[in-house]
Amino acid sequence: GQNIDQPTEMTATEGAIVQINCTYQTSGFNGLFWYQQHAGEAPTFLSYNVLDGLEEKGRFSSFLSRSKGYSYLLLKELQMKDSASYLCAVRDSNYQLIWGAGTKLIIKP
Amino acid sequence: ETGVTQTPRHLVMGMTNKKSLKCEQHLGHNAMYWYKQSAKKPLELMFVYNFKEQTENNSVPSRFSPECPNSSHLFLHLHTLQPEDSALYLCASSLQRGSQETQYFGPGTRLLVL
Numbered sequence: 001g002q003n004i005d006q007p008t009e010m011t012a013t014e015g016a017i018v019q020i021n022c023t024y025q026t027s028g029f030n031g032l033f034w035y036q037q038h039a040g041e042a043p044t045f046l047s048y049n050v051l052d053g054l055e056e057k058g059r060f061s062s063f064l065s066r067s068k069g070y071s072y073l074l075l076k077e078l079q080m081k082d083s084a085s086y087l088c089a090v091r092d093s094n095y096q097l098i099w100g101a102g103t104k105l106i107i108k109p
Numbered sequence: 110e111t112g113v114t115q116t117p118r119h120l121v122m123g124m125t126n127k128k129s130l131k132c133e134q135h136l137g138h139n140a141m142y143w144y145k146q147s148a149k150k151p152l153e154l155m156f157v158y159n160f161k162e163q164t165e166n167n168s169v170p171s172r173f174s175p176e177c178p179n180s181s182h183l184f185l186h187l188h189t190l191q192p193e194d195s196a197l198y199l200c201a202s203s204l205q206r207g208s209q210e211t212q213y214f215g216p217g218t219r220l221l222v223l
Contacts (some may be wrong), residue, residue: 004151025165033211042113042199043152087152095210099151 001028004100006088011106012078020086020103028093033086034062034073037102045086046073053065075105083107110180112136113215115200120219122190130185132200139205141183142212145176146197158183159205190222 012018024032030100031050035043049055049064049071073075075082085102092098113134122128134141143155158177172194174186183200189223197219201212 008149035214040216045211045213048211080206091151091210097154097212101126101149101151104168 002092002098003105004090004098006086006100006103008049008101009104009106011108012075014078014080014107014109016078016107017076018037018078020075020105022071022073022100023086024098024100025071026059026069026089026090026092026098029092030091032062032064032071032093033087033089033091033097034071035089036083037087039084042045046086056104078107080109099100113200113202113213115198115215115218115223117218118216119219119221120223121196121223122187123223124190124192126190127186127188130200130220131189131196132185132215134181134202134213134215136213138202138213139180139209140203140207141177141180142201142203144199145181146199146217150165152199156185181219188219190220192222193223197218 003025033048034046037043037048047062049062051052059076064071085104087102088100089097116131125196140159142157154167155169155206156175161177170191176184199215199217200215203210
């Protein structure tokens with residue numbers, strides 16, 4: 001079966017750095033997405049990785065290792081507004097998006 | 110503002126009611142999706158429309174009936190729902206199904222079935 005694993009919940013301190021991991025087992029691979037979802041709001045697109053390596057976008061970076069079936073989202077200089085759920089999704093060989101259950105990130109002052 | 114709107118934002122209905130959820134996208138996309146989001150579970154894809162044609166129906170019970178009159182509008186008709194259908198229903202759109210598939214989501218309809 002196809003599976004995406006990410007931690008259920010993480011806590012970090014304002015101003016710090018946090019890394020949210022995502023591991024996947026899917027039928028083929030056609031890219032990995034990270035989305036941010038604030039409580040009661042729409043998921044919003046953060047990043048897309050299809051090749052190995054690090055993609056940096058401001059305070060957020062996303063890393064992919066296809067050989068290891070592994071990605072992480074790195075958030076730097078954490079702000080209170082970063083408190084949200086972070087969803088990892090992988091597009092398989094049929095272009096179906098397989099979703100993780102999301103990681104709830106709690107930022108403390 | 111994501112360019113995808115959904116109405117209503119909240120809905121409470123009894124098991125014998127009939128209601129409809131509406132989604133509209135203003136992004137010029139050709140693919141639209143319905144998802145169900147339950148607490149602490151992955152997003153469940155329900156239906157996919159690509160260029161107004163339904164391309165996927167992921168074993169969704171017949172009490173959920175989608176309608177896509179054009180590429181900008183998507184409906185989900187609900188009837189005789191069960192309490193376990195209570196969830197957040199999200200609509201999304203993308204340029205097209207397949208490679209051009211960064212999906213953009215609406216804010217969702219929070220549904221409670223009593």
